[in-house]
Amino acid sequence: MQTKLADFVKDSPEGLEAEEIIRACVHCGFCLATCPTYQLLGDELDSPRGRIYLMKQVLEGEPVTQKTQLHLDRCLTCRACETVCPSGVRYGRLVDIGRGIVEKKVGRSITAGARRYALRQALPNPGVFASLLKLGRGIRPLLRGSLKGSIPPPAQRITETKSTEAWPSARHTRKMLVLDGCVQPALAPNTNAAAARVLDKIGISLIRAENAGCCGAVSYHLNAHQEGLDYMRRNVDAWWPYVGKVPETTEGRKAMEGAEGVEAIVMTASGCGVTVKEYGHLLRHDAAYAEKAARISELTKDISEVLEAEAAILGPLLDRSPFDANKTKLAFHSPCTLQHGMRIRGVAEKILIAAGFELTVVPDAHLCCGSAGTYSILQPELSQQLLENKVAALESGRPARIATANIGCLMHVRSGTSLPVDHWIEILDEKLR
Ligand code: SF4
Numbered sequence: 389m390q391t392k393l394a395d396f397v398k399d400s401p402e403g404l405e406a407e408e409i410i411r412a413c414v415h416c417g418f419c420l421a422t423c424p425t426y427q428l429l430g431d432e433l434d435s436p437r438g439r440i441y442l443m444k445q446v447l448e449g450e451p452v453t454q455k456t457q458l459h460l461d462r463c464l465t466c467r468a469c470e471t472v473c474p475s476g477v478r479y480g481r482l483v484d485i486g487r488g489i490v491e492k493k494v495g496r497s498i499t500a501g502a503r504r505y506a507l508r509q510a511l512p513n514p515g516v517f518a519s520l521l522k523l524g525r526g527i528r529p530l531l532r533g534s535l536k537g538s539i540p541p542p543a544q545r546i547t548e549t550k551s552t553e554a555w556p557s558a559r560h561t562r563k564m565l566v567l568d569g570c571v572q573p574a575l576a577p578n579t580n581a582a583a584a585r586v587l588d589k590i591g592i593s594l595i596r597a598e599n600a601g602c603c604g605a606v607s608y609h610l611n612a613h614q615e616g617l618d619y620m621r622r623n624v625d626a627w628w629p630y631v632g633k634v635p636e637t638t639e640g641r642k643a644m645e646g647a648e649g650v651e652a653i654v655m656t657a658s659g660c661g662v663t664v665k666e667y668g669h670l671l672r673h674d675a676a677y678a679e680k681a682a683r684i685s686e687l688t689k690d691i692s693e694v695l696e697a698e699a700a701i702l703g704p705l706l707d708r709s710p711f712d713a714n715k716t717k718l719a720f721h722s723p724c725t726l727q728h729g730m731r732i733r734g735v736a737e738k739i740l741i742a743a744g745f746e747l748t749v750v751p752d753a754h755l756c757c758g759s760a761g762t763y764s765i766l767q768p769e770l771s772q773q774l775l776e777n778k779v780a781a782l783e784s785g786r787p788a789r790i791a792t793a794n795i796g797c798l799m800h801v802r803s804g805t806s807l808p809v810d811h812w813i814e815i816l817d818e819k820l821r
C-alpha cells in the first residue's frame with residue numbers, strides 16, 4: 389500500500405518503519421479468515437487489512453477518532469495474521485506503532501486512563517501484584533461476573549500448591565539464566581522450578597539474576613513505550629554481567645561469579661519470550677544499549693527450543709521414565725506468542741509425545757484464547773467469547789488435562805474449564821520424577 393507520511397511523523401524512525409510495513413501489504417485479504425476479531429464481529433475494520441488501512445490514514449495525517457482507537461484496541465495482537473500473510477507484513481510491530489500514535493492524538497477518558505495506569509503499576513511489580521492477588525482472593529466470593537472471573541481462584545487445585553518442590557543447586561558447569569517475570573512467581577512459582585529440575589537432569593543449572601523483572605511487554609503494549617523500554621534496559625543491565633565478557637568492575641565480577649558465559653536466557657512464559665527476543669530491534673536506536681540488547685535477544689530461547697536442542701540427552705531420559713500403558717490424554721494449547729510471535733510450532737508437542745502422552749486433536753488451534761496480556765481485562769466480552777470457543781475446542785478430544793506454555797493463557801483457560809491446566813514443563817517434570 390502506497391503511503392504518504394504526514395509531516396508530524398515523516399522523519400521519525402517509527403514513521404519510517406510503519407511506512408515500510410504498510411508498503412508490504414498487497415490488500416490480498418488472506419489474513420481476514422484467520423483473524424479472531426473479524427470472525428466474531430464480521431467488520432472489515434476489525435480485521436488486519438482494515439486496521440492496516442486505518443493506521444495508514446493516521447500516518448497520512450487524516451483525522452483520528454475514538455472509533456479508530458476502538459478498532460485498534462479490539463485487536464488481540466495475536467499475530468495470527470502474520471502467520472498467513474504471503475507478503476511478510478509485520479502487523480504486530482505496526483499495531484504497536486499505530487496505537488502509540490493514536491493514544492497521543494485522542495487520549496483516553498479519565499477512567500480508562502486510570503485503569504490502564506493501574507495495570508501498568510500492578511502487573512510488572514511482583515510485590516504489588518502478589519498483595520493485590522491475596523486481597524482479590526479474599527473478596528472474590530463477594531464479586532460477580534467478569535470481575536470475579538478476572539481474579540484467579542485460591543490455590544486448592546492449582547499448581548502453586550506444588551511450589552514447595554526444591555530448586556536444584558547450581559552444580560553444573562553448563563548454566564542458563566531464567567526470567568522470573570512479573571505475575572508468574574505469584575501465580576505459578578512451580579513453573580520455573582520445574583524447568584530448573586528438568587534442565588538439572590540434562591546437566592544444565594538454571595540460575596536467576598537478582599535485578600531482572602518484568603520483560604516490559606505490559607507497559608509497551610499499553611502504549612507506554614518509554615516505560616516498557618526502561619524495563620527492557622533494566623533486564624539488559626541485570627543479565628549483561630552473566631553474558632558479556634568479564635566485567636571490569638568488582639560488582640560486575642561478583643555478579644558473574646560462578647555463572648560465566650551462560651549459554652542461553654530461558655523463557656518459560658512465551659509472552660515474555662516473544663518480547664525479549666525483540667529487545668534488539670526495540671532498542672536498536674539506543675546507542676548505549678543497542679549492541680547488548682541484540683546479544684540478549686540472540687541468547688533468548690523458549691524452554692521448548694532448549695530441550696529440542698538437547699534431544700540426545702533428553703531422549704534416553706524419557707525412554708527410562710515409567711511406561712504408562714494407559715497414556716494420559718493431553719490437549720495442548722499453543723499460545724499465540726509461541727506459534728505466531730516466535731513461530732515455534734510443534735516442538736513442545738513433540739517432546740510431550742516422546743514422553744509418552746497422547747495429544748488430542750484441537751480444532752482451530754491457531755486461534756487466540758482471549759487472554760492476550762491485559763485484553764481479558766480491557767475487552768472482557770470479546771475475551772470471554774474467545775475463551776468459550778477455545779475451551780470447547782480443547783475439551784472436544786476428551787483430554788484428562790490441558791497443557792500450555794504461557795502464564796496468561798494458563799490462568800485464562802483455567803478460569804473456563806474444570807480440567808486441570810498446567811504448563812507443559814511441569815507435566816514433563818512430573819513424568820521425569
Ligand atoms: S494477508 Fe498480508 S498482504 Fe494480504 S491483506 Fe493481509 S496483511 Fe495485507
Ligand code: SF4
Nearest residue numbers: 423463464466467469
Ligand atoms: S493480531 Fe490477531 S486480532 Fe489483531 S488483526 Fe491480526 S489476527 Fe486479528
